[in-house]
Amino acid sequence: MADKTATRQAYGKVLVEIGKENPDLVVMDADLSKSTMTAEFAKTFPERFFNMGIAEQNLYAAACGLALSGKTVCASTFAMFAAGRAFEIIRNSIGYTHANVKVCATHAGITVGEDGASHQTFEDLALMRTIPGMTVVNPCDDVSTRTLMKQVIDMQGPCYVRLGRAAVPTFYKEGAEIRLGKGNWLRRGNDASIVATGIMVSEAMAAADELSQSGIEVGVIDMHTIKPIDEDILVEAAKAGAVITAEEHSVIGGLGSAVAEVLSRKSPVRMAMVGQQDTFGESGKPEELKAKYGMTAADIVKAVKGLVR
Secondary structure: OEEEEEHHHHHHHHHHHHHHHOOOEEEEEOOOHHHHOOHHHHHHOHHHEEEOOOOHHHHHHHHHHHHHOOOEEEEEEEHHHHHHHOHHHHHHHHHOOOOOEEEEEEOOOHHHHHHOOOOOOOOHHHHHHOOOOOEEEOOOOHHHHHHHHHHHHHOOOOEEEEOOOOEEEEOOOOOOOOOOOOOEEEEOOOOEEEEEOOOHHHHHHHHHHHHHHOOOOEEEEEOOEEEOOOHHHHHHHHOOOEEEEEEEEEOOOOHHHHHHHHHHHHOOOEEEEEEEOOOOOOOOOHHHHHHHOOOOHHHHHHHHHHHHO
C-alpha cells in the first residue's frame, strides 16, 4: 500500500487534469472550496469556477442550468448539505431533467469527526440511489477516485460521487482496471465474501488479514459503484455461502440494502451488514468514532465469524 490520501484530495487534483483537456468542464462550490479541494481548479480556471456561497439549493439549481446549456458541471459541498439540504433540487431539477451534473459531495460519514452529528451524514447513498437515473459512486482510494472521476465526467447524465475527509490507504496501482458499474475483487477467499465501499475497503482488507490468521479465508470486493450495482459479481460472491457488507453509512438503504436487494432475487445467502446502526453520530476523533459505532476491521471480523462459525 502507498501513503494515505483522502479521496477529496484526489478529486481536487483530477479536476485540474480534466479541466486542461475539457474546456466545457465547469466547477461550482458552496463556499467550501478549501475543504472540498476545488480551490486549485478555481485558481487554475477562474473563468470556469463559481462560488455560490452558503446556498446549496441555489448551487444545484444553477448547476442544472449550466448543464442544460451544454456544460459538464461538478458541483461540490459537504455530503450532508448536498444530499440533505438540496435533495429536492437535485431530484426535481437535476434528476428529472437528466442534467449532466456531477454532485461531488465530500466529508461524508462518521469520519467527519469533530464536526459532529449535524455534519455526519449516513443517509446520502440511500437518498441518491432512489433518484431515477442517478449513478452513485463511492471510491475507496486515490487511484480509484481519479480513475472513476474521469469516467463520471465522460458519461452523460447525473451522478453522485461520495468523497471522504480522512486519508485512506491506496490499494490500486496506477493503470488498474476500474470501471463504473463493475465491482473489483481485491482478494479471493472461499469461506465468505466481504463487499465493502469507500473507506471501509481498507477495514475489510485488514479484517481479511486477521481472519486468515484464524484459518478463515474471505474474499474482498470493492463495490465502488452503488448504482448501477454489479449483480454478476454479487452472485459470484454469494457462492462462498456468506456475504458481509461494510459501509460508512447507515445499514438502512445503503450498500447493504442494495446488495440484499440483488441477492434476495438472484442468490439468497446468509448476510450481515456492518455500518451505522440506525443512530446519529457525535463529535470525536474519527478512529474513536469508528470503533464506537461499529465500523472497524474488528467489527467486520466479528460479523464474519458470526456467519461462518
